[in-house]
Each structure stands twice: as structure tokens, then as C-alpha cells.
Amino acid sequence: MLTAPRAPRGGTRPPRVSPRQAARRRRRGLVTTLAVLFALTAAAVTALYVTLPSGPSSMPGRPEPAPTPAVAPPAPAVTSPNTPSRSRGRSEWLFFFKPGDWLTRMADEGLLGVVVRVEKTHTFADGSTGPAYVVQSIDGEERVLDADELERTARLR
Secondary structure (H helix, E strand, O other), X not given: OOOOOOOOOOOOOOOOOOHHHHHHXXXXXXXXXXXXXXXXXXXXXXXHHHHOOOOOOOOOOOOOOXXXXXXXXXXXXXXXXXXXXXXXXXXXXXXXXXOOOEEEEOOOOOEEEEEEEEEEEEEOOOOOEEEXXXXXXXXXXXXXXXXXXXXXXXXEO
């Protein structure tokens, strides 16, 4: 013999949820989850940006960079005589530095100067050609440096 389903204790049955309401609840849950994930990602990126040394130095609580000591005398890029330049004789060279970049020597942190321009093809004193940087020192003297040699011995200030 079949009997009618019994009502749960407490006297009432839980209300039935229509498929439309269930879909709406799922969408709301998905949107809430995405919003929380976005907020957490934004907080993590902000925290990482603030703690990295490349962040702006004008932020409150961040110490100002130390003043640059007296400018070192300009010296040509030094490479081993056994290491030939990889840029000489090449017409297609992807330049790492761009005009306006301040450069220091990696060896002693001496200030080299600012990149004035890049030259895709420059004829050097030894007769070879290749890409080069034109770097201006603090004194206003412009020097043409081999792209590969400069990129191996200098870094951005």
C-alpha cells in the first residue's frame, strides 16, 4: 500500500526551488567567487608592486635613493679579447637600452652617461660595422660604443 510522503519534523516542508531560481543562485555564487578572486589578485599585485625596488620612490614610507657619488671618469666598455662582439657585422640587432636610459658600469657602478641614440649600422675604427649606442657623459662628451659590448658591461641606473 502506498502512503503519502511524510512532512519533516517541525510541521512544514522546505519550499521547492524552481530551476530558474536555482540558476540565479548559481550565477550569483559565481559572480561572488569571481569578485573575491579579483580582489585577492589585486591585493597581491599591489603588495608585490610596493615591495619591489622598481616601484616609485615617491611613495610614502619608501626611502629616497642614495645620491650618486662623484661621476667616475668615462672608460670604454671592457671585454675579454677572446670574446668577439656578437653584434659586429649584423644588421638586425634588438637593442636592449633605449634613448634616455642612464647607464652605469656593472664592475664598479661608475656612471657611464645617458643613451642619446642607437645606430643600426656604424663603422668602427677597426673598419668593421655593426649596431652601436651613442652615449653622452655628464661632461657632454658623446662616445659611440659597440652594442654587444655595452650590453654585457653596463646596466640601467
